[in-house]
Amino acid sequence: MTATLLPYAARVSRLTGSVIDSSTALLASQPHDIVRFAMGSPADEAVPLEIFRSISASTLDHSSYTYGATQGEPELLEALVDYLGGTSEPTTHERVTITSGGMQGLDLACKIFVDPDDLVIVESPTYTNGSATAASYRAKLLEAPTDENGLIVEALPELVERAGRTPKAIYVIPNFQNPSGTTLSAPRRELLLDLAHRWNSVIIDDDPYGLLRFAGDDLPSFQSLSPSDPLLFSVRTFSKILAPGLRVGWVDTDPSIRRLVINAKQSMDTCANVPSQQLVSEFIRRGGLSDHLTAIKALYRERKGVMTESLRRNLGDRIAMTDPEGGFFLWVSLRGEDAATSTTALFDIALAEGVAFIPGPALSASGKFDDSLRLCFATSDPERIEEGVQRLARALDIARSLR
Incomplete structure (x- = not known):
């Protein structure tokens, strides 16, 4: 043949x-x-395996195994918004969409904002599953150096000038970065926001580890520094704080683009895993998180x-x-x-x-x-x-x- x-x-x-x-x-x-x-x-x-088993036995029933709402199970959205209200990143129902893990959040960001040949700034080193997602949408990646205070934001204007065009997106892991473990300093967070507004660039704010600070003081999040900012696309996940096999995460975006997020997700998987969402929501509701x-x-x-x-x-x-x-x-x-x-x-x-x-x-x-x-x-x-x-x-x- x-x-x-x-x-x-x-x-x-x-x-x-x-x-x-x-x-x-x-x-x-x-x-x-x-x-x-x-x-x-x-x-x-x-x-927390024993608690998961208890929740599964007492809470999940036949309704847990059908299709769910694309934006997320109502009880999880409510529990998550209530929980985040006591953190440095309070949010609202109109901003949150439940995803199939953090990786789907990154894919949604690139699907919505990145066209072929668009310039996307990525940290170097970085979580290459994230940069590879942008590359899969045929972005041109511009690697930017890091040091002990995270992405060297001060270097970006020169890098962009040499590239001859402004970036469509900036992919950054601000807290306990993968792979370096470093955290983006507060002044650099403010400068990155300034540059994003100057260039009209979306900040893809990937923060799987922010809730896992075990030393030092919390730094202001992008969302707290620039509330209701349509140029912030924040990606979060339960994979690192509960269990990766749940495949449950969320994105926090300006309400004006949430419909686009839902539309884009519906062309991927219709809805995130419903039993996992219900398990996580009950875990939060019981005060376990x-x-x-x-x-x-x-x-x-x-x-x-x-x-x-x-x-x-x-x-x-x-x-x-x-x-x-x-x-x-x-x-x-x-x-x-x-x-x-x-x-x-x-x-x-x-x-x-x-x-x-x-x-x-x-x-x-x-x-x-x-x-x-x-x-x-x-x-x-x-x-x-x-x-x-x-x-x-x-x-x-x-x-x-x-x-």
């Missing part, structure tokens, strides 16, 4: 897939023990401390690392002689030694940062963290000996 040249859409070349997500299947296929610092997933013990967040923030604070101490003890001045005040991640950069080691190559050595991480190039739209890697401290208990760091140190010794 003659080979058929399939009539692919032009966007197919931009569907790059995810090294991060692919690591789940890769690790599942390994025959030996692996300490998993790769996926950014909550700890198993941080999922505040206590749950208090418990897991203490858990993650401890684990972050264990990992940083173990890295200092086992690797010392061979590395530099960030110092996050919340979230899931440390960004580790190799120093000295070890800086010549490719973390892409190191990954295979480390996997054989029994530890997994995400290499730096997987977290850059153009494949930068081959001397860096991302470690998730949230998933593993202190004993496993120590074991994993020791395995990473052995892998780095092996990589050095092979050069």
